[in-house]
Amino acid sequence: MVIKTYQKKMLRKSLLLCLFLAFWFAGGTSVFAQSPSVPVIKLPQLQKYLQSPSDTTYIINLWATWCKPCVEEIPHFEALQKQYAGKPVKVLLVSLDFAKDLDKKVIPFVQKRQLKSTVLLLDEPDYNSWIDAFDPAWSGALPATLFLNNAKQQRFFVEKPLTPALLQEYLSTKFSL
Amino acid sequence: MQKSLPLLCLLGLFALLTSAVLVENGYQVGDVATDFKLKNVDGQMMSLKDQKNAKGFVVTFTCNTCPFAKLYEDRLIQLHQKYAPLGYPVIAINPNDVKASPGDSFAKMQERAKDKKFPFAYLYDETQEVAKRFGATRTPHLYILQKTANGQMKVAYIGALDNNSGDPEKVTQRYAETALNSLLANQVVAQTSTKAIGCTIKWRAEAQ
Numbered sequence: 001m002v003i004k005t006y007q008k009k010m011l012r013k014s015l016l017l018c019l020f021l022a023f024w025f026a027g028g029t030s031v032f033a034q035s036p037s038v039p040v041i042k043l044p045q046l047q048k049y050l051q052s053p054s055d056t057t058y059i060i061n062l063w064a065t066w067c068k069p070c071v072e073e074i075p076h077f078e079a080l081q082k083q084y085a086g087k088p089v090k091v092l093l094v095s096l097d098f099a100k101d102l103d104k105k106v107i108p109f110v111q112k113r114q115l116k117s118t119v120l121l122l123d124e125p126d127y128n129s130w131i132d133a134f135d136p137a138w139s140g141a142l143p144a145t146l147f148l149n150n151a152k153q154q155r156f157f158v159e160k161p162l163t164p165a166l167l168q169e170y171l172s173t174k175f176s177l
Numbered sequence: 178m179q180k181s182l183p184l185l186c187l188l189g190l191f192a193l194l195t196s197a198v199l200v201e202n203g204y205q206v207g208d209v210a211t212d213f214k215l216k217n218v219d220g221q222m223m224s225l226k227d228q229k230n231a232k233g234f235v236v237t238f239t240c241n242t243c244p245f246a247k248l249y250e251d252r253l254i255q256l257h258q259k260y261a262p263l264g265y266p267v268i269a270i271n272p273n274d275v276k277a278s279p280g281d282s283f284a285k286m287q288e289r290a291k292d293k294k295f296p297f298a299y300l301y302d303e304t305q306e307v308a309k310r311f312g313a314t315r316t317p318h319l320y321i322l323q324k325t326a327n328g329q330m331k332v333a334y335i336g337a338l339d340n341n342s343g344d345p346e347k348v349t350q351r352y353a354e355t356a357l358n359s360l361l362a363n364q365v366v367a368q369t370s371t372k373a374i375g376c377t378i379k380w381r382a383e384a385q
Contacts, residue, residue, distance in 0.1 A: 066244040067376060068278075096374050098343045125347070126340050131372040140337075141315035141377040159314065160377065 036110045040099055040121045043130050049092060050134070055151035056088040057175050062144045064096045065105045069161040070143040074113065076164045080171075081117045089177065091117040096142065099123040149175060203312010206369040210236075210322055210330040213307045215270065215300035216283070218290040223298055225268075225322070225330060232264030233323040233333070233360065235353065238302075238313040240273045241289045242280040243376035246316040248342050250293055253317075256338065257297045260357050265321070267297040272308030273316070277379035308378055315375030319353055323360050333360055336371030 039045075049058055061077050063070035074093065081091045093115065097106050102121055110119050124130055131140050135157045138144050144159040147170060156174050171177040204210055210225075217223045225234060237253060239246040257267035273281035283301050290299045302308050311320055321334035334356040339348040356366045 064374075069377060069379075100343075125343055126349075127342070127373040128337060128340060128352075128371040131374075138372070139314040140372040140374050142374060143377065 035107050036115070036119070038095070038102060038106050038110055038119045038121050040102060040123050043122070043124050043133070046094065046120070046122055046134075050146075050148065051150065053150050054088070055149065056090055057147065057149045057154075057171075057177060058090050058092060060092045060094055060146040060148065062094050062096060062142055062146075064142055065101070065109045066097070067142045071109075073143060073161050073163075074115070076162060076167055078113075078115060078117055079164065080167065084177065087177075093117050093119045095119060095121045097121060098125070147171070147175060203310065204320065204332045204335070206332050206335055208332045210320070210332055211310065212330070213310075215302055215307060218283075218287045218295070218299045218301075223268075223300060228266065230264065231266060231324065233321065233330070235260065235265055235267045235357070236311070236320040236322060237267055237269050237338075238272050238308055238311070238316055238318040238320075238378070239269050240271045240278070240281050240316045240376070241285050242273065242278050243316045245342050245373075245375050249317045249338055250295075252338055252345060254293070254296060256353060259354075261297070263357075263361055265357055265360070269295070269297055269299045270302050270307060271299065272302040272305050272313060273379040274305065274381045275303075276381070281379070305378075305381060313378060315373075315377055317373075317375055321353065321356050321360070333366050334369050337373035340371075340373075342373065 049060065052058070059077065059080060061070075061073075063074065065071065077091050077093060080089065095106050099121060106119070106121055127140060131138055135144075135146055137157050138159055141159055143161055144157070145162060147156040147158075148154070152175070154175055156170060158170070162170075212225045214222050214224045225231075228234075235256060239249070239253070241247075253267055253269065261267070271281055271286055275282045279285075283303075286299055286301060289295075313320075317338065319334070319336060319338055320332055322330040323333045325331050334353065336352060338351075338353045339345075340350040340352065341348045352368060352371050355368065359366045
């Protein structure tokens with residue numbers, strides 16, 4: 001009788017443990033399968049990068065999921081991130097998709113392409129109020145890319161789709177990379 | 178001859194540089210726009226001078242394929258319906274290269290104009306000459322032209338239609354309407370240029 005109660009208790013305990021483990025495991029896997037994070041930022045957060053005093057070369061690509069030439073050139077920027085791994089080079093992919101399309105379009109895109117670069121969504125719909133502040137040479141057309149190293153006082157802006165060859169040319173001639 | 182060679186080179190270089198600068202910059206506010214002759218979706222060739230009663234035009238570089246251009250189609254229709262009777266019709270121009278963007282062929286333009294019942298002309302800038310001359314970089318990209326007393330077309334405003342592409346209900350500044358109202362009231366246009374996000378014009382491969 002005593003043994004039977006003990007067995008029952010053990011059974012209940014192990015069931016609980018199983019349940020606990022199952023939850024823990026489920027929780028654990030869900031962390032691994034988490035959707036990529038794409039922070040929605042405002043201009044001041046972007047300006048932190050633009051004004052960063054560090055000796056880092058920032059490659060800030062302005063894109064959107066709806067912009068075909070942007071989507072076509074994204075692998076070239078991803079390749080840079082790999083090529084300059086361990087070096088003070090940082091690629092920022094700044095999406096100008098609408099904030100309402102974050103979950104529907106931007107995150108699925110980042111997930112599908114398995115993008116490794118930092119992806120941000122700039123939620124500033126009153127374009128005329130900040131385009132000149134980003135770069136006076138920018139007309140607003142996408143894609144556009146800003147190369148920046150404040151410590152070396154180097155800055156280069158280009159408003160057109162880029163090829164890997166062009167990217168390498170800019171980085172080697174203008175930033176000695 | 179040998180002496181004049183460096184001079185010739187210099188002149189050639191100068192010509193090359195100035196032409197490059199001209200293409201790069203296009204029209205600025207206050208410049209006089211030259212007329213063009215482009216094919217409308219109805220098959221007829223069209224020039225600005227054909228519309229003798231117009232006080233000016235809202236020349237808009239737009240296309241079939243750019244989501245931002247599409248977001249403004251209904252607003253362009255409304256702008257035309259409001260301002261064409263007052264003398265400022267919309268003239269839409271598609272500058273995209275058909276090879277780079279097959280959805281912007283003349284046939285597709287005709288389809289789009291029919292589907293959306295465009296009340297305005299929708300012209301095909303096949304050679305991209307007009308877009309280059311204006312200095313258009315993106316779709317949509319608006320140029321408001323005002324006819325002067327001597328019949329010239331003066332650029333009065335360059336930029337966006339309003340300040341919210343994504344949501345017409347959240348618009349707080351109607352740049353194009355404000356400029357047109359000033360022109361109609363013989364007042365100075367306060368904000369003559371604005372910038373906005375748009376799709377880069379799909380230039381021909383050799384033009385890049």
